[in-house]
Amino acid sequence: MLIPMSEARVAVIVDLVDSKRVTNRREVQREILAAFSVVDGHVNTDDPLRATVGDEFQAVYPTVAVALEATLLARLVLPEGIDCRFGLGRGDVVDVGDSVGGVIQDGSGWWLAREAINEAHRREDARTPSLRGWFRADGDDAGLEALVNAYLLSRDHIVGAMTARARRLTVGTMLGRLQGELAKEEGITQSAVSQALRRSGGGSLSAAIDELRRLAL
Incomplete structure (x- = not known):
């Protein structure tokens, strides 16, 4: 059954890439949750990112556009050497009971x-x-799936090639910080910040999110 766009939400499952190679799982978990708190403080979430079982996390977002912004920001804010993959599903999300968790x-x-x-x-x-993310939609929505997954393929290729500094600068841009402020923190010039955003694709990623916000997806 096709869920009306106004009623559908986006469930997101996150897992840790190469979790078996992590030596200090407790510390990595702490770092991931600290990073995800930045995401929760920036985007509109129905249910914030939370740890579930093993190396998985979950969240619920009101629209595809918001889910894409949240998952991009989540990848960018993770500490160097830590990465996650994301499964996004647009459909109905129903509360069926309560548990200790x-x-x-x-x-x-x-x-x-x-x-x-x-x-x-x-x-x-x-x-x-x-690739670190994929999208599925409820009902006969192959066109939406193809568009979102084409975006994810390109986005993840760009993010995967970024340096740690490029990620920090892109996050700062997405959070609305001034380039002069970012330059001071990095110990570089404002011109170098602008050039880094252009070379890395960070500026394009941020601009793409601005465009997605205009859509009622």
């Missing part, structure tokens, strides 16, 4: 998010090693 949810959004993260993992292991 919080509200229990079900619905097509979660099933599709699980399909999406499995597909991201499969493609990452195959022909697109830079």
Whole structure:
């Protein structure tokens, strides 16, 4: 059944890339949650990013555009050497009960998010090693899926090639900080900040998010 756009939400499942290679899992978990708190403080979320079981995290966003902004920011704010992949599913997200860990949810959004993260993992292991996210939509929405996944393929390739500094500068831009302020923190000139954003693709990523915000996805 096709869920009306006004009623659909986007469930997101996140997992840690190469979690078996992490030596200090407790410290990495702390760093990831600290990074994700930046995301939660910046985007409009129905349910903020939270740890669930093992190396997974979950969140719910009101629209595809917001989910894309949140997942981009999440990748960019992670500490160097830590990376995550994302499965996004647009469908119904229903509260079905309570548990010690919080509200229990079900619905097509979660099933599709699980399909999406499995597909991201499969493609990452195959022909697109830079890929870190995939999207599935409820109902006959192949056009939306194709558009979003084309964006994710390009976005993840750009992010994967970024230096740590380029990521920091892109995050700062997305959070609305001035280039002069970023330059002072990095110990470089404002012109160098502008050049770095152009060379790395960070400026284009930020501009793409501005365009996505204009859409009722």
